[in-house]
Amino acid sequence: MKAVILVGGEATRLLPLTCNTPKVMVPVINIPFLEHVIHYLSQHQIKDIILAQRHLSQSIKSYFGNGSRFEVELTCTIEDIPLGTAGAVKNAEQYLDDTFLVLNGDIYTDLDIAAMIDFHLKRKAKATIALTPVDDPTSYGLIETNAQGRVTRFLEKPQWSEVTTNMINAGTYVLEPEALNRIPPQANFSFEHELFPLLLDQGEPVYAYTSSAYWIDIGTPEKYFQLHRDLFSGNSARHSCPIGDEVLVGEQSYIHPTVHIRGPAVIGSNCIIGHKVKLTGPVVIGSGGTIQEDSVIEESIIWRNAQLGQRVSLKNSIVADNCRLNDNTTIEDSILGDSVTVVSGCKLEPGSKIWSGTTVEVP
Ligand code: GDD
Ligand code: MG
Secondary structure, eight states: OEEEEEEEOTTOOOTTTOSSSOGGGSEETTEEHHHHHHHHHHHTTOOEEEEEESSOOHHHHHHHTTSGGGTSEEEEEEOSSOOHHHHHHHTTGGGOOSOEEEEETTEEEOOOHHHHHHHHHHTTOSEEEEEEEOSOGGGSEEEEEOTTSBEEEEEESOOGGGOOOSEEEEEEEEEOGGGGGGSOTTSOOOIIIIIHHHHHHTTOOEEEEEOOSOEEEOOSHHHHHHHHHHHHTTOSSSSOOOOTTOEEEOTTOEEOTTOEEESSEEEOTTOEEOTTOEEESSEEEOTTOEEOTTOEEESOEEOTTOEEOTTOEEESOEEOTTOEEOTTOEEESOEEOTTOEEOTTOBOOTTOEEOSSSOOEEO
16 A cells, blocks of 8 residues: 655744754654654555655655665655645645555654554545544644544634544545545645545545554644653654663764763764763764763753753753754753854753754854
8 A cells, every 4th residue: 555645845844943954854863753654654564655745855855765775665746836735645646546545744653554444444435534632632633523433524723612522633544546536636725624524525434543542743842852752751662762771872972981871862873972971861862963071961852963062951952953052051941943052151041942044142
């Protein structure tokens, strides 16, 4: 079976963390998010994958190529105009001649795909939508179902007053190719506002596959952080990542013998961790990072090429690519976008969100 991943465009960012990296390429435990998704599909024997992109992303192309390094076959489709979620899949119609899968590109889940496909085929559904429970359905697509598990109503981003259930669209669909006939070619058309309500109006069999499997949409930095916490605490069963006190160190990295590490921690390649640095997990340090003496890092995620000076204190924070935290800086509960510089001695207000894209001098 083939799968279409809705990758979105260059504009699909994880703001304010990065303006330079497409959302699907943000590192999760030092691996691009999309690689986790591809690995997940591959584990479920789905090896023929279409990446529906708004624009050709050079970073995706150069990292994934044709997919052979990941033992899958990747095809990319590109859009001349923003086609929306369903329009993007219509744009890939030439590759889709049998029952297929669609995934939002920003979802990390343990959903049992084989069981969902089986459910879809047994009911002879035109479309089956995975459902997951959430605390706040207002940021998602709310889905009402009847006793037979058929979808009766689809309400994208409801007001609180409209909330009738905590079940939402989990962003994974099994579809029959005939569903594509309802999508106009080369026009902006969404599953959420258009195709699903249309199929329901026409009385087509649209089913809900409800699951309590691990699920998260990494659409905000807070959710992105939560995914790390969940992976490190073993809440998602499917990916091997250090838990407990484990420490993983990449190639060519040097860790001074006086460094104190309490896991879980993942240190990328080509890092230098200096004299008496203290790391208290969960901690992730991307490749090319340098942490100078007496710095303390607790429960934080650091992307590539970070330069941390001496006696830096970093706690419960995310630091995107190419940041420089100079000597004696204190950063807590904060999000630092790409290429942020924090000048020596500066103590950031807890909860700071420093925008990426330019070098910001924080006074
Ligand atoms: N190729 C392409 N072209 N991809 C697109 C386009 C487009 O025009 N528009 C959106 N996408 C991709 C996004 O990159 C993302 O991977 C996915 O489609 C969903 O878009 P989001 O922008 O992340 O939507 P959302 O999170 O607000 O809501 C969607 O996901 C929720 C679950 O996380 C909806 O499907 C909700 O109904 C759902 O509950
Ligand atoms: Mg999303």
